[in-house]
Amino acid sequence: MTNITPQRRDAYDTETSHEHVNDIDVIRDPTLVAEAKQATNTEQQMTLLKAVNLYPKAIFWSLLLSSTLIMEGYDLALLSSLYASPVFNKKFGTYNAASGKWAVSAAWQSGLSNGARAGEILGLIFAGWLSDRYGYKMTTIGSLILIMSFVFVLFFAPNVQVLVVGEVLCGIPWGAFQSVTPAYASEVAPVVLRPYLTTSINMCWVIGQFFAAAVNKASVGRPDEWAYRIPFGVQWVWPIPILAALVFAPESPWWHVRHGNREAARASLLRLTSQNDSTFNVDETIAMIEHTNQLEKRMKASFTYRDCFKGVDLRRTEIVVGIWLVQTLGGQNLMGYFAYFLTQAGMDASNSFSLSMGQYALGMVGTAGSWILMSHVGRRTIHFSGLCCQFIILIIVGSLSFSNENGSVWAIGAMLIAFTFVYDFTIGPVTYSLISELSSTRLKAKTIVLARAGYNASNIFVNVMTNYQLSSTAWNWGARTAYFWAGTCFLSLIWVFFRLPEPKGRTYAELDLLFENHVPARSFAKTRIDPFSQRIGGDVQRILVEEKSERRHE
Template identity: 85%
Template sequence: MEPEKRDVRDTETGHKPVDGIDVAHNETLVSDAKHAAVAEQQMTLLKAIKLYPKAISWSVLLSSTLIMEGYDLALLGSLYASPVFNKKFGVYDAKKNKWAVSAAWQSGLSNGARAGEILGLIFAGLASDRYGYKVTTIASLVLMIMFVFVLFFAPNIQVLVVGEVLCGIPWGAFQSVTPAYASEVAPMVLRPYLTTFINMCWVIGQFFAAAVNKGSVGRSDDWAYKIPFGVQWVWPVPILAGLIFAPESPWWHVRHGNREAAKASLLRLTSRNDPSFNADETIAMIEHTNDLEKRMKDGLTYRDCFRGVDLRRTEIVMGIWLVQTLCGQNLMGYFAYFLTQAGMDASRSFSLSMAQYALGMAGTAGSWFLMSRVGRRTIHFGGICCQLLILVIVGSLSFSNSNGAVWAIGAMLIVFTFVYDFTVGPVTYSLISELSSTRLKAKTIVLARAGYNASNIFVNVMTNYQLSSTAWNWGAKTAYFWAGSCLLSAIWVFFRLPEPKGRTYAELDLLFEHQVSARKFAETKIDPFSHHLGDEPKRTSEQVLQKDEV
């Protein structure tokens, strides 16, 4: 095994093979990689579940860290409908004869979390490359446990903002690590399910936020908001206890030149009961993809995300996440507040919020069946078009002040949540994991999610001023504004978003290298082992090696 390990190190440092032994090793590597790629593309969902049950469990456990982020971000929007929270942290509005947190401080709370998440993303991008996904997540969970104390004991709104910034740091790390890990520990057929489960975790967190708020909104003491904050200690401890035993991604080990550790990790992710599975061939496929990407680019820095073929990949991944913020999804987080502003009492609005998020969970589960039959691009574009129509309807209902119109707005926002969590929400995590290169995946996701959080700062400021009774007080007419940005998002998706369904990472690498149009990704034939694309003449592996040497 020693010569094989030496070859991996040489490849990783950029040294070119110069003797016949290395050429023979390259031929064996390509042959094994091709066999594993064919086996993975032909693998059924049932076989993948039987072969990778441990990978599914570890990915689900790590993804559950995002329940905390979904919980808190929905919690803030819901707490603005809590009378006790408003009296503790808000100001008295003489015109409305009630207490309310000003739009400026609402923006400070929401944007404080986003600013912290950007810091956490930068930390995770550096730490996950150096120390791995597992260690980065464990460190973030420890920080999470510490920072919740700031939220729980905050004496005023200024300290509450500091708490949101601090809690945003581990949340940002979770945002980066979870999709990268989910996309690397399982075969192609399982990737869309494991990556979209991240959206399910978000919705679960939002559902719990509505449920906890409904249970505590009737209290007249400080526990009306302390209980919702304190619930955030429930998640980190059991997740931390499990992650201590989790295996690292095999891809991470290969990128660090440790083939033996990669194989050991892969064996911990798979079942030992399938005699047809060949771990060495799967590791060869990972090595081949890693070598292929290194021949296209040399660096692993943030700057390399904006060079050559990766510039387009970074633009697409960032655009996919920006579309999430610009298609009106922020209104879902302000659901209870939105309805109370429209005239509904707080308890009833929380009940509707629970129904909204329960339907969102059903939508995410439904998206798993949809993605097995329909391409990611089709789902994403169709979802945005449906959201555009719903936003126009909500805006139109705002011209009526009747009780029926208020309920109709609530019903349409519930439908909006279902459509979002059936299409755009979950498929986004599948797309960003598949369309970024494996060697720059962590850093590409960091940049894209940082862009997402930065855009959310703008979106949160706009939404708070649009809905707040102390500012513009647009009410449901806010939906018209987001309908316009949703239309622009739909145009971008149509022209720029490619279809990765059914493609291995090596195939996607070559499609981007050959600058295939986004609308032709699905129909273009590609052979990553001969570099054959469309009608181009096929080349032998010796010719490929000779060209790469030049």
């Protein structure tokens, strides 16, 4: 097998750096094209069992990095659940003479929730730059060290003001985890494994939320400060074993190729794959990565944050940001406030935490079920159908608020559990697959940073609204809050129908060309395309004309 030497790659870069993809040949090196095409064909024909046998190490390292999000899922669910804890409210809240109870005011609830979101935005911005410069591995290691330090602030917080500072500080490494994990998961495995590894991130979130409910359930009955200190202290459990193992993790081969280090990429790929498979050709796979990287370099001169808003990448950024905004506007925030939501509707704290555990356990079942679903159904179909179901459930929950029956609060709880299952079966996990696939590889980290920053910024609005909607010291809407989020869910449905494309089964090079040629979102699944054509512009245009002609005759 002929290797591509650095000199040949440099010559190629010099020769093509000022030319456009539609005007010249995609790749002038026929050996690179042939190897890349062979690797692409092999990858697209690879079965799930074959991929698992070939990439067991990639699966392990991806799941290890994804497990960092257990911490974020834990804390964010923990914080909203602690609002139902009498001891926590007495320590950090004020006495409400009207209700005769201690409660953290809606303003401070918003400050606590949004403090974490603000810190995450900072962490995302820093992580986007750090991961491009130093790699996903080193960025995650640094973030783990930070989170171990910042948990001290939460654990020893003497008042609500210091607690807000602790949430802001902890949000910084959480933001880094949000950026790094989907990018790494999407780059270390072939097409057939990509949806499973990216959606496992959602499983980590749900696991964290389940532990938060379980720890709260165990400690809510305590009459002392350990009712909330134990839940905060549990956050020291995760970082140490993850950090100890992560030291030995390989970097993404895509990251090495983007930095011009082919040998390091090759060594990394060998560490991610099984040495027992004699059919695997590491050089062909590296050629495919190089081919995609060169293709994207043709489409953009650099890869800065500004490039995310230029040309065809503006559409990709809009879609990825929109997908994550749908997560906040589809009513999912009610899941995080589940225990608090039910206590405000009239249920006691212990029962609300018990139902929370059932809710998150069913969420884990839903996420596992989504892996089977995605092997048969397209991402766009799953996402759109999930939103439709969520809209219906929210309407039902809002309607139940008008019932005076004693069992209505249990019915509301049952519907919210069903909502969690639908979310974790469809929108929750498939979002991570979509954002990883629809952003370009060279701008992946920065696109994810912008999208997740938009998600966190929208969560500031969502948290403020939800706290005021549910708080007995503010609007006190109770279950009628679901009507408001049903409206935003319906708007999200409209956007998804017209703007979300289908990436199922596509390589990154194919997706690059579909975006480059402005293929409509609803035509992605039907459009045939060849990323190895010697003249991409003409071939793609011919293919698109054929597709349009076929649709007119249907």
